[in-house]
Amino acid sequence: DAGVTQSPTHLIKTRGQQVTLRCSPKSGHDTVSWYQQALGQGPQFIFQYYEEEERQRGNFPDRFSGHQFPNYSSELNVNALLLGDSALYLCASSFGAAGVRAFFGQGTRLTVV
Amino acid sequence: RKEVEQDPGPFNVPEGATVAFNCTYSNSASQSFFWYRQDCRKEPKLLMSVYSSGNEDGRFTAQLNRASQYISLLIRDSKLSDSATYLCVVKLMSGGSNYKLTFGKGTLLTVNP
Numbered sequence: 001d002a003g004v005t006q007s008p009t010h011l012i013k014t015r016g017q018q019v020t021l022r023c024s025p026k027s028g029h030d031t032v033s034w035y036q037q038a039l040g041q042g043p044q045f046i047f048q049y050y051e052e053e054e055r056q057r058g059n060f061p062d063r064f065s066g067h068q069f070p071n072y073s074s075e076l077n078v079n080a081l082l083l084g085d086s087a088l089y090l091c092a093s094s095f096g097a098a099g100v101r102a103f104f105g106q107g108t109r110l111t112v113v
Numbered sequence: 114r115k116e117v118e119q120d121p122g123p124f125n126v127p128e129g130a131t132v133a134f135n136c137t138y139s140n141s142a143s144q145s146f147f148w149y150r151q152d153c154r155k156e157p158k159l160l161m162s163v164y165s166s167g168n169e170d171g172r173f174t175a176q177l178n179r180a181s182q183y184i185s186l187l188i189r190d191s192k193l194s195d196s197a198t199y200l201c202v203v204k205l206m207s208g209g210s211n212y213k214l215t216f217g218k219g220t221l222l223t224v225n226p
Contacts, residue, residue, distance in 0.1 A: 033213070042117075042200055042216030043157065055211040090156060092214070102214060104156040 002027060004093050004105035012111045013081050021076040021108045025093030032074040033102065034066060035090040043090055049074050050096075078110075086112045114139050119201050119217035127225050130191050134220050136184040136201030143215075145204035146177050148186045150197045151219065157200055160186075191224045198222070 005024045013019050025032050031050045035043035045058035049068035063079045072093075078085055088109050092102040119136045126132050134148075146163040161168065163175040163184055174187040184201055201217035 035214075035216075040218075042218045043214075045213045045215065048211060048213060050211065056207060056213055058213065101159060104158070106156050109154075 004029075004091055004103050006089075006091050006105035006108050008108060009106065010109045010111075012113060015081055015083060015112055017081050018077065018079045019081060019110060021078075021089050021091075021110070023074045023076070023091030023093075023105060025072050025074070025091075026103050029093035029095050029103070030072050031094045031096060032068060032072065033092045033094075034074070034076045035092065036060070036085075037088040037090060037107070039087070046076070081112045083112050086110060115217075116140060116215045117201055117203050117217040119199075120220050121218070122220035122222070124220065124222045125225060126191055126222070128191060128193060130224075132188050132191055132222060134186040134188075134199050134201070134222075136186075136217055138182050138184070138201075138203045138215075140203070140205060140215075141179075141182060143203045143205050146184050147202040147204070147214075148173075148175055148184075149200040149202050149216075151200055152197050157216075160199070188222075191222075193224050193226060196222055196224045 007022045033048040034046040037043040047057040052068045065077045068074045088107045090107045091105045094102045148160040149157040150160045151157040163177045165177045167176045172189045176185045198219040200219045203215045206212045
């Protein structure tokens with residue numbers, strides 16, 4: 001049973017570029033949340049998708065957007081990258097929007113130069 | 114005030130020591146509480162849920178005090194393999210079925226031989 005998988009694992013982008021990160025939830029899970037973890041900090045909630053809709057959003061600018069597909073996989077898009085966007089981006093999945101337990105993927109480490 | 118605050122650490126302890134982690138949260142409407150463990154450059158993994166009645170899992174004991182909005186984790190007889198960052202996590206439901214996890218900054222534990 002595959003857990004949460006994210007791609008790519010590492011990525012280097014230039015300021016001003018756009019990036020798309022991908023997440024496949026654990027089998028049987030239908031809710032996907034995205035988190036940003038800067039070095040030395042805890043993960044910060046970006047947004048949550050359930051039934052292909054953004055259900056909740058953290059304190060992140062509109063440059064951060066996402067999508068959920070009918071197969072429950074999800075994408076995180078970041079436009080106009082800033083140096084401060086360099087972080088580990090984590091995807092978590094659960095069953096149901098009120099999921100009891102969230103499982104995390106291994107993350108995508110994004111470096112903006 | 115931060116939503117979730119933890120001891121800043123880091124903690125350096127010898128094998129066999131007992132170590133305690135403390136955490137406070139600001140939103141009294143928070144419903145569920147957890148401790149996650151994160152190894153260096155890896156994803157967070159659920160260590161244990163935390164209940165008001167207190168719960169124990171082997172060498173690990175977690176406690177929740179809702180009145181004082183305080184969460185604790187105690188590790189007894191610490192092992193080298195316990196070395197990791199420990200994240201205090203609070204779950205808040207909203208809109209009836211949506212939720213978000215709010216993480217503390219994490220406390221780094223190093224267990225020395």
